[in-house]
Amino acid sequence: MRAAITLCAAAALAATLGTASGAPSKPRPVQQESKDPVLVDCFWRPEVRPAEFMLACGDGNSRLDLLEWSRWDGRAAVAKGVNWVNDCKPYCAAGRFHSYPVTVRLDDPKPWKKNPDLRQYGKISLTYTDGRPEGFPKVVTYPLWS
Template sequence: MDASGDGRHVRAPRSRMRTATLLCAAAALVAATVPASAHTRAVPAPVPEPVVVVDCFSKAQVRPEEYLLACGDGNNRLIELRWNTWGPQTATATGIDMVNDCNPYCAAGRFRPYPVTVTLSSPETWPEHPDVRRFTMIRLLYTDTAPDPVPKDVTYKLVY
């Protein structure tokens, strides 16, 4: 019975019933096809701190333009470094290795330029700063001539 009290049954038009059914079916279909990842907000991964190279003064550097190789006397310095890569495992650059020829002795010598490709590698935890990783190896590949008696391809351990 309806609210009018006349004993007649009032039916909703078929088109309304059909529309409601279709809407429910569409909602169920959408809910089933949306991946679970779309229901949650993506949390960005933490950005790791870059690996550093430590200089003669125990200062951490990233992509330095210059790097002193001979800390004791300053007779060997990398200059004009242009970094091609700086990643979590290696870093590569091109630049100039300025080396004192020490002729006739170092105080009277001349600094001579040698084009070089530099590769930093072997990152390890920096003991003085356990939350920082530092490169521990440096490779110098001379692209022309190398300073005598250094080979054209040489690798050194960085101890700073």
């Protein structure tokens, strides 16, 4: 009986540890009293210094990962990371994802329409530092949703 209980406890612990180590990292929670802007994700959640960020919310064909932030303040935020982009060849469902090192810059903070007590960055720029997706310029800038 004791052996069975010990085995079950070990299995439960292993399952918990396996799940925790395989789970994506969570962004730091946003505090209302923060004066720095937030980055709003695809699910309309405000984030501060996220480790990953989905650029293509509709189809998931472009995302940022391994983000390491060197700046996050009232005017701008800067990080280095990787942009994973689907080549969509011969079509997106059959395409392959390729990684491209990037520098990410967030600018244009303004009140968030959903929660005017928070300011959100309104623009994101990616600078490709070593290779880039076919047809992309070295620097791309996108407006962020609000």
